[in-house]
Amino acid sequence: xxxxxxxxxxxxxxxxxxxxxxxxxxxxxxxxxxxxxxxxxxxxxxxxxxxxxxxxxxxxxxxxxxxxxxxxxxxxxxxxxxxxxxxxxxxxxxxxxxxxxxxxxxxxxxxxxxxxxxxxxxxxxxxxxxxxxxxxxxxxxxxxxxxxxxxxxxxxxxxxxxxxxxxxxxxxxxxxxxxxxxxxxxxxxxxxxxxxxxxxxxxxxxxxxxxxxxxxxxxxxxxxxxxxxxxxxxxxxxxxxxxxxxxxxxxxxxxxxxxxxxxxxxxxxxxxxxxxxxxxxxxxxxxxxxxxxxxxxxxxxxxxxxxxxxxxxxxxxxxxxxxxxxxxxxxxxxxxxxxxxxxxxxxxxxxxxxxxxx
Amino acid sequence: xxxxxxxxxxxxxxxxxxxxxxxxxxxxxxxxxxxxxxxxxxxxxxxxxxxxxxxxxxxxxxxxxxxxxxxxxxxxxxxxxxxxxxxxxxxxxxxxxxxxxxxxxxxxxxxxxxxxxxxxxxxxxxxxxxxxxxxxxxxxxxxxxxxxxxxxxxxxxxxxxxxxxxxxxxxxxxxxxxxxxxxxxxxxxxxxxxxxxxxxxxxxxxxxxxxxxxxxxxxxxxxxxxxxxxxxxxxxxxxxxxxxxxxxxxxxxxxxxxxxxxxxxxxxxxxxxxxxxxxxxxxxxxxxx
Numbered sequence: 001x002x003x004x005x006x007x008x009x010x011x012x013x014x015x016x017x018x019x020x021x022x023x024x025x026x027x028x029x030x031x032x033x034x035x036x037x038x039x040x041x042x043x044x045x046x047x048x049x050x051x052x053x054x055x056x057x058x059x060x061x062x063x064x065x066x067x068x069x070x071x072x073x074x075x076x077x078x079x080x081x082x083x084x085x086x087x088x089x090x091x092x093x094x095x096x097x098x099x100x101x102x103x104x105x106x107x108x109x110x111x112x113x114x115x116x117x118x119x120x121x122x123x124x125x126x127x128x129x130x131x132x133x134x135x136x137x138x139x140x141x142x143x144x145x146x147x148x149x150x151x152x153x154x155x156x157x158x159x160x161x162x163x164x165x166x167x168x169x170x171x172x173x174x175x176x177x178x179x180x181x182x183x184x185x186x187x188x189x190x191x192x193x194x195x196x197x198x199x200x201x202x203x204x205x206x207x208x209x210x211x212x213x214x215x216x217x218x219x220x221x222x223x224x225x226x227x228x229x230x231x232x233x234x235x236x237x238x239x240x241x242x243x244x245x246x247x248x249x250x251x252x253x254x255x256x257x258x259x260x261x262x263x264x265x266x267x268x269x270x271x272x273x274x275x276x277x278x279x280x281x282x283x284x285x286x287x288x289x290x291x292x293x294x295x296x297x298x299x300x301x302x303x304x305x306x307x308x309x310x311x312x313x314x315x316x317x318x319x320x321x322x323x324x325x326x327x328x329x330x331x332x333x334x335x336x337x338x339x340x341x342x343x344x345x346x347x348x349x350x351x352x353x354x355x356x357x358x
Numbered sequence: 359x360x361x362x363x364x365x366x367x368x369x370x371x372x373x374x375x376x377x378x379x380x381x382x383x384x385x386x387x388x389x390x391x392x393x394x395x396x397x398x399x400x401x402x403x404x405x406x407x408x409x410x411x412x413x414x415x416x417x418x419x420x421x422x423x424x425x426x427x428x429x430x431x432x433x434x435x436x437x438x439x440x441x442x443x444x445x446x447x448x449x450x451x452x453x454x455x456x457x458x459x460x461x462x463x464x465x466x467x468x469x470x471x472x473x474x475x476x477x478x479x480x481x482x483x484x485x486x487x488x489x490x491x492x493x494x495x496x497x498x499x500x501x502x503x504x505x506x507x508x509x510x511x512x513x514x515x516x517x518x519x520x521x522x523x524x525x526x527x528x529x530x531x532x533x534x535x536x537x538x539x540x541x542x543x544x545x546x547x548x549x550x551x552x553x554x555x556x557x558x559x560x561x562x563x564x565x566x567x568x569x570x571x572x573x574x575x576x577x578x579x580x581x582x583x584x585x586x587x588x589x590x591x592x593x594x595x596x597x598x599x600x601x602x603x604x605x606x607x608x609x610x611x612x613x614x615x616x617x618x619x620x621x622x623x624x625x626x627x628x629x630x631x632x633x634x635x636x637x638x639x640x641x642x643x644x645x646x647x
Contacts, residue, residue, distance in 0.1 A: 019492035020501050027466040027504040028488075114458070236479050243474045245460045252423050253452030254527070255444035255475040299462030 042308035049315035053092040091215035101275035103310020106286025108268035119287040123178025126281035128158025131185040148277035155273035210282030210333030226274040237264040284340020379429035382419040390587040407584035447475035451524040459508040472526030494525040514545035534566040599623035
């Protein structure tokens with residue numbers, strides 16, 4: 001082999017340039033800056049939509065009045081103050097937090113399982129959380145945080161069941177098993193509602209497609225507590241996502257065991273469960289957020305971006321459902337469902353994983 | 359044919375990476391049986407063998423991707439499966455068979471992910487990471503691709519970028535599972551030249567699985583021939599690439615001559631198709647009748 005290298009490796013192209021550290025720094029900044037701009041833009045969009053939900057609608061407020069009310073002041077109109085602090089403000093806040101939960105949870109699923117269809121609302125996990133909450137509500141007559149806990153248990157149990165039945169194989173098998181499980185759990189919800197003989201359309205809609213109609217401060221408090229616990233965990237475990245998305249073997253070679261992605265998935269499941277407990281399984285919200293954030297970020301994964309997209313979509317959908325559909329008030333989940341279905345079809349037509357393996 | 363040299367009796371492992379009677383497998387199937395091999399430090403070791411002989415399994419076992427059923431893979435005298443993955447990743451660089459380039463990822467970003475074993479929640483990215491990435495790009499001649507999107511590169515460029523990622527890990531042990539698959543012959547040679555240069559310039563110990571026996575004989579200092587999860591022959595290419603070993607390992611009738619370019623053994627398969635001269639002679643005979 002010694003005779004070989006001296007003669008053949010002297011290709012003129014490989015005149016090994018010295019390490020160019022400055023170039024690496026510059027090249028690394030480009031995608032980061034883009035990501036920063038995307039996050040800033042999304043944060044601005046969420047803020048704008050939040051203010052729109054708060055100030056406009058059937059009962060409008062001026063920004064100074066809203067500021068006074070938000071900090072516990074008095075504007076000399078008790079009815080307006082009540083509507084603002086007990087309805088509009090908790091509702092808009094809940095939309096933001098639930099949106100963050102679904103957006104981040106969905107993007108973690110899609111990235112870890114490398115399939116945009118493998119989002120928690122398509123593979124039955126949201127429905128599982130919802131079914132467990134309905135069981136707690138109607139069969140065990142529980143209320144408040146107990147229902148949220150039931151939703152979390154339902155979400156984790158569904159995730160474990162889907163993974164067990166799919167046999168650890170990701171991809172379309174997991175999606176198919178998940179869709180089947182979701183359909184079965186949906187039947188459970190329908191059955192319980194018909195048995196309970198209190199077919200309240202609003203309540204049914206909330207647990208079937210998601211709605212912010214019963215937003216109140218106790219729901220806001222619960223979801224804030226959940227986010228305070230889960231977001232640092234998500235931030236810590238999502239750092240490994242940069243490595244796990246290279247494939248299991250490459251990730252292990254870089255010191256990340258599959259156990260780390262399981263922790264990340266658990267965090268995502270709990271985020272979705274918290275969202276479901278607060279607003280029901282908002283149709284397609286988790287599914288839509290990740291790909292939209294990716295699209296804005298030149299195809300690159302952005303969990304934070306997906307979370308903000310989730311918040312923006314839910315704020316927008318709630319406003320549209322409340323005020324922009326003539327005459328009727330639609331729950332937010334019906335609006336996201338109407339937007340999500342064509343997107344799902346488009347994704348299917350395009351070929352969900354139509355990328356080269358390398 | 360030279361049998362595997364047993365290295366029993368020695369208290370400490372003779373080399374940094376050492377498989378000590380290791381058995382490896384998946385589910386209920388054991389693929390590598392009680393295999394002992396010392397990977398020579400600072401050399402290029404190539405594992406060869408037929409399909410399903412366990413060569414990739416052995417490499418995966420050495421990289422701690424598989425937990426051994428018996429025996430152990432020792433890294434600096436410690437069993438790799440008892441070490442934390444991150445500690446192993448700081449000492450062994452790995453290029454698996456089918457890594458996935460995430461959508462939209464740039465070359466520097468991907469290569470930078472090779473620095474992950476050196477980072478933690480509290481120590482994220484620093485100047486030495488920039489330097490390691492710059493050096494990995496320079497070594498693989500990919501500096502000019504730094505800002506490009508990995509998806510848009512050619513096969514040969516992409517493979518060099520993946521090797522740069524493994525190099526950015528900053529280890530002096532590098533394991534590669536079939537780094538030349540999907541590459542045409544020119545790019546295969548380019549890839550192997552690159553690895554050879556790394557070995558001679560930086561003294562990196564390289565272990566790789568290759569399909570092409572003749573290229574293996576050219577680039578390996580040390581060859582390990584496997585069949586059914588056991589070592590059939592081990593040693594220099596001249597010791598391993600013989601007609602007898604090739605017949606036993608691949609079940610292929612063959613002739614071995616000296617490669618006129620590299621002076622290493624060159625295997626010529628003997629198939630059932632008769633030599634051209636004979637065909638012409640037969641045709642002539644038919645015409646004469």
